[in-house]
Amino acid sequence: MKTIHLIAPSGASLDAKSPLLGIEWLRAQGIQIENATCVERVSERFAGKDAERLAELNQLAQLVPHKLAMAMRGGYGIHRLLPNIEWSAIAKAIENGLQVCGHSDFTAFSLALLAKTGAVTLSGPMLNYDFGRVNDDGQAIPPNEFMWEHFQRAVDQRQLDCEVLATQSYLGSQSSASISGILWGGNLTVITSLIGTPYMPTSTQTQGGILFLEDVNEHPYRIERMLMQLLDAGILKNQAAILLGGFSAYRLYENDRGYSLESAIEMIRSRLPSTIPILTGLPFGHQADKLSLPVGARVSLAYSADHFKLSAQW
Numbered sequence: 001m002k003t004i005h006l007i008a009p010s011g012a013s014l015d016a017k018s019p020l021l022g023i024e025w026l027r028a029q030g031i032q033i034e035n036a037t038c039v040e041r042v043s044e045r046f047a048g049k050d051a052e053r054l055a056e057l058n059q060l061a062q063l064v065p066h067k068l069a070m071a072m073r074g075g076y077g078i079h080r081l082l083p084n085i086e087w088s089a090i091a092k093a094i095e096n097g098l099q100v101c102g103h104s105d106f107t108a109f110s111l112a113l114l115a116k117t118g119a120v121t122l123s124g125p126m127l128n129y130d131f132g133r134v135n136d137d138g139q140a141i142p143p144n145e146f147m148w149e150h151f152q153r154a155v156d157q158r159q160l161d162c163e164v165l166a167t168q169s170y171l172g173s174q175s176s177a178s179i180s181g182i183l184w185g186g187n188l189t190v191i192t193s194l195i196g197t198p199y200m201p202t203s204t205q206t207q208g209g210i211l212f213l214e215d216v217n218e219h220p221y222r223i224e225r226m227l228m229q230l231l232d233a234g235i236l237k238n239q240a241a242i243l244l245g246g247f248s249a250y251r252l253y254e255n256d257r258g259y260s261l262e263s264a265i266e267m268i269r270s271r272l273p274s275t276i277p278i279l280t281g282l283p284f285g286h287q288a289d290k291l292s293l294p295v296g297a298r299v300s301l302a303y304s305a306d307h308f309k310l311s312a313q314w
Helices: 017-028 036-040 050-062 078-084 087-095 104-117 127-131 145-157 188-194 220-232 261-271
Strands: 003-007 032-034 068-071 099-102 121-123 159-165 177-187 209-216 239-248 278-280 293-295 298-304 307-313
Touching (some): 003 036, 003 050, 017 032, 017 127, 050 078, 050 087, 078 104, 099 104, 104 177, 104 188, 104 293, 145 159, 177 188, 177 293, 188 209
Parallel strands (some): 068 099, 099 121, 177 209, 209 239, 239 278
Antiparallel strands (some): 298 307
């Protein structure tokens, strides 16, 4: 990884320090940073006007091959741009060696590109949170070693290899199996917003797929409601497996009376075909320890009652 080309397609930076710290850290690793000025753009809550952010995304098609384009942060904003993104041209650049990485709101870009072209993107780290975090005193927090290791492996070797040691309580009727399928998914809220649009991968594209999900600041009842929508839309039963990553930063209330995220998962488990496992503990989401996951690539998944292993070469 020699060069990272920054893009800011969604929300404006919440502070001025994080992107600069992220850029500084990456440069210290010997990585050249391009388009660094994008982190300064602000228009309302967005990282620039729609036309600026759209042009920046479409310019990905013109980048020299074998570069990595990384989103600054998520938030909201890509959905506004979807109708005018030059999908085929960007997919051609990816075919020639370009890699594109982001998560959260960037889920909309990754899934729309998959739906339109079948091209593979990385659902992985972004500049601000993963490389430019600060503590309560404003001091820099070093990037997570797990994240950095898997990010480099994904970019330099196009390889995913991770074993999760955790009790699996929602497997269904099969206590162990080895399967393979297309890996796809991302932020649950964003995925739900794409249902019924031309930016959602089709049931044919995702048949027998391995769907990964995460979210932040969403109460378990809202997570359950969105999962119910995916279930009733026929999306969950179309999968070979469902992987749940981090669902973080929510608050339970007194009137929940014992209702929890586990309650929500159990409800979905009870309505999902028993042959489709739900696996928990995937290191991915709005959290420091995250994998870099190849959206649209074929992956292998082996699981049992106390672990699962995810691997791919693309």
